[in-house]
Amino acid sequence: MCLPAELKTLELKPQLQASRSATSVLDVGPEVYTMEEVAEHCTEDDAWIVVNSKVYDVSGWAEKHPGGRVIYTYAGKDATDVFAGFHSPASWAQLKPLFVGDLEEEQCSPLMADFRALRRNMLQKGLFRSSKRWYAWKTGSTFSILAAALTVLIKCHESMWGIVASAFLLGLFWQQGGWLAHDFLHHQVFRHRSMNTVAGYIIGNIALGFSVDWWKSKHNVHHAAPNELDEHHQAVDPDIDTLPLLAWSSEMAATVGNAAHRGMLRFQHYFFFPILLFARFSWCEQSVSHTLNTTTKVPGKRGWEELAFLGLHYCWYLGTVFAYLPVLRALMFVVLSQVFAGFLLSIVFVQSHNGMEVYSDEKDFITAQVVSTRDITAGVWNDWFTGGLNYQIEHHLFPTLPRHNLAKVRQAVQTLCEKHGLVYESCGMATGTWRVLKRLAAVAAEA
Numbered sequence: 065m066c067l068p069a070e071l072k073t074l075e076l077k078p079q080l081q082a083s084r085s086a087t088s089v090l091d092v093g094p095e096v097y098t099m100e101e102v103a104e105h106c107t108e109d110d111a112w113i114v115v116n117s118k119v120y121d122v123s124g125w126a127e128k129h130p131g132g133r134v135i136y137t138y139a140g141k142d143a144t145d146v147f148a149g150f151h152s153p154a155s156w157a158q159l160k161p162l163f164v165g166d167l168e169e170e171q172c173s174p175l176m177a178d179f180r181a182l183r184r185n186m187l188q189k190g191l192f193r194s195s196k197r198w199y200a201w202k203t204g205s206t207f208s209i210l211a212a213a214l215t216v217l218i219k220c221h222e223s224m225w226g227i228v229a230s231a232f233l234l235g236l237f238w239q240q241g242g243w244l245a246h247d248f249l250h251h252q253v254f255r256h257r258s259m260n261t262v263a264g265y266i267i268g269n270i271a272l273g274f275s276v277d278w279w280k281s282k283h284n285v286h287h288a289a290p291n292e293l294d295e296h297h298q299a300v301d302p303d304i305d306t307l308p309l310l311a312w313s314s315e316m317a318a319t320v321g322n323a324a325h326r327g328m329l330r331f332q333h334y335f336f337f338p339i340l341l342f343a344r345f346s347w348c349e350q351s352v353s354h355t356l357n358t359t360t361k362v363p364g365k366r367g368w369e370e371l372a373f374l375g376l377h378y379c380w381y382l383g384t385v386f387a388y389l390p391v392l393r394a395l396m397f398v399v400l401s402q403v404f405a406g407f408l409l410s411i412v413f414v415q416s417h418n419g420m421e422v423y424s425d426e427k428d429f430i431t432a433q434v435v436s437t438r439d440i441t442a443g444v445w446n447d448w449f450t451g452g453l454n455y456q457i458e459h460h461l462f463p464t465l466p467r468h469n470l471a472k473v474r475q476a477v478q479t480l481c482e483k484h485g486l487v488y489e490s491c492g493m494a495t496g497t498w499r500v501l502k503r504l505a506a507v508a509a510e511a
């Protein structure tokens with residue numbers, strides 16, 4: 065049996081809790097289960113997962129789980145590698161009360177063995193430790209874009225070109241600030257996760273106007289199930305839940321029953337770029353709606369506290385704009401800044417997964433990440449413009465790996481993929497965009 069890297073230094077000895085009644089060993093039968101038996105417990109009300117050959121009953125755990133309902137995407141499956149990728153060593157101990165038995169001895173696949181050996185090697189080299197100096201520079205340089213945007217607005221607000229330039233700089237800040245918040249909220253920066261969370265709320269809610277709780281609830285599922293559809297061809301991954309505007313596979317398109325919507329899909333490759341321009345409007349609306357929706361039961365939801373943070377965002381943003389510009393020009397500035405940011409963010413997002421395999425069959429963690437993900441060629445410009453998301457395959461395999469270390473493991477990941485017959489897709493941004501459009505056109509032709 066091959067162990068995940070964390071267990072080389074952390075030994076777990078889960079003890080069955082006598083207090084567990086409905087899921088105790090006496091109730092469910094033998095203490096040793098086959099993977100087939102675990103797979104029968106695959107619903108939210110009856111969810112078992114496997115972590116390091118131990119079986120855990122996580123039914124109802126979403127209310128306490130910081131990642132929320134994402135835990136159910138692995139119900140009835142082996143969650144060893146996704147658990148190791150997203151959790152700190154201290155989290156392993158929290159599994160103990162959920163223990164129901166052992167998994168019958170199974171041979172670890174060569175792919176899994178090599179992947180875990182790679183992760184272990186990365187841990188030994190200290191690659192998961194961030195450079196605080198690098199992140200201090202990145203934070204300062206990112207907020208300097210905001211300072212530039214405000215300076216241009218204040219100094220040149222009487223000039224139309226000054227207004228457009230300021231709006232563009234603000235949109236660029238929201239893009240680069242988004243990558244920075246992404247790093248903090250993936251716990252890449254600080255060892256203590258609470259510090260990452262605080263930084264995430266300051267940047268995400270106050271500076272960018274995004275609900276961190278809304279983002280985490282969808283982004284965690286995206287990482288666990290990238291480009292995945294359920295058995296009814298409905299999107300499991302919220303990032304491809306774009307119907308009726310866009311369909312990323314013929315199976316998705318076939319689920320659209322409305323004739324008018326199907327007619328729109330036939331032209332989706334023409335609508336694609338205009339849709340990107342309005343993406344930030346949608347994200348801001350979803351952020352506010354999510355925060356206002358008090359019935360949404362997402363663990364870690366901060367409710368009124370998060371709403372106050374969003375309020376601070378709109379106070380500094382709209383307050384500054386309307387303080388220096390007359391109403392019509394202020395409204396133009398708001399639209400332009402949102403459009404610029406939406407496009408700058410979206411043109412990077414779509415490179416990562418769109419146009420890659422969309423699947424509904426069961427895949428192991430590593431295969432699912434690789435076949436659904438595309439890297440963009442490395443370079444000074446691409447590394448900066450995409451916020452390191454051009455190393456998307458590496459990020460998906462090692463989500464807590466600091467941005468400045470992603471390039472260091474790229475060759476090792478390529479070698480791993482080549483050895484095990486996985487296609488490692490990497491191309492330039494123009495080629496990536498063309499492949500996205502080509503996929504949309506192919507699906508449109510079948511709609």
